[in-house]
């Protein structure tokens with residue numbers, strides 16, 4: 168999952184990047200409203216953390232522009248503490264959730280998990296595809312109730328696929344959603360990680376759809 172962090176305060180931006188990075192997300196950051204708007208229009212993020220007070224273009228205008236253009240990614244707005252009216256206009260402008268500054272890291276992560284889950288139409292934080300289960304809260308993956316150890320990259324890939332059970336996901340989509348923009352993206356590495364996941368989870372779990380991409384089997 169890849170996030171856009173739009174926050175102009177350098178210390179907070181760095182804290183947010185570290186927080187979501189440690190939680191396994193790829194993330195791009197910007198401190199400018201015009202750049203944030205452009206990125207949200209031109210790239211597919213799984214969720215956006217949007218500060219309302221951005222230089223260049225304020226967060227509300229950015230959010231309204233995205234929604235008017237039909238951009239549907241989940242957006243969590245960061246508001247000033249006690250500014251209840253900011254929450255109201257933020258939600259009315261198309262925000263999916265808000266958090267007042269200062270906030271606690273675990274709360275931000277929980278809200279992001281819920282937003283991403285809901286936008287995928289999944290009711291439970293515990294994802295299940297046949298005998299494979301992934302708990303998005305703890306990061307624990309099990310096969311037939313036995314815990315499986317995955318590397319960070321393997322986990323990210325499985326996490327993305329399990330949010331789209333039964334759907335074909337192209338290599339280009341995986342590359343875009345698993346790596347930040349400044350990461351050296353090489354779509355061949357996706358194939359390597361798929362191979363490793365198949366060894367750990369059973370070869371039939373992740374199917375190759377020739378010429379199109381991969382699909383995780385939702386059932387056994």
Ligand code: CA
Nearest residue numbers: 175218220221
């Ligand atoms: Ca700000």
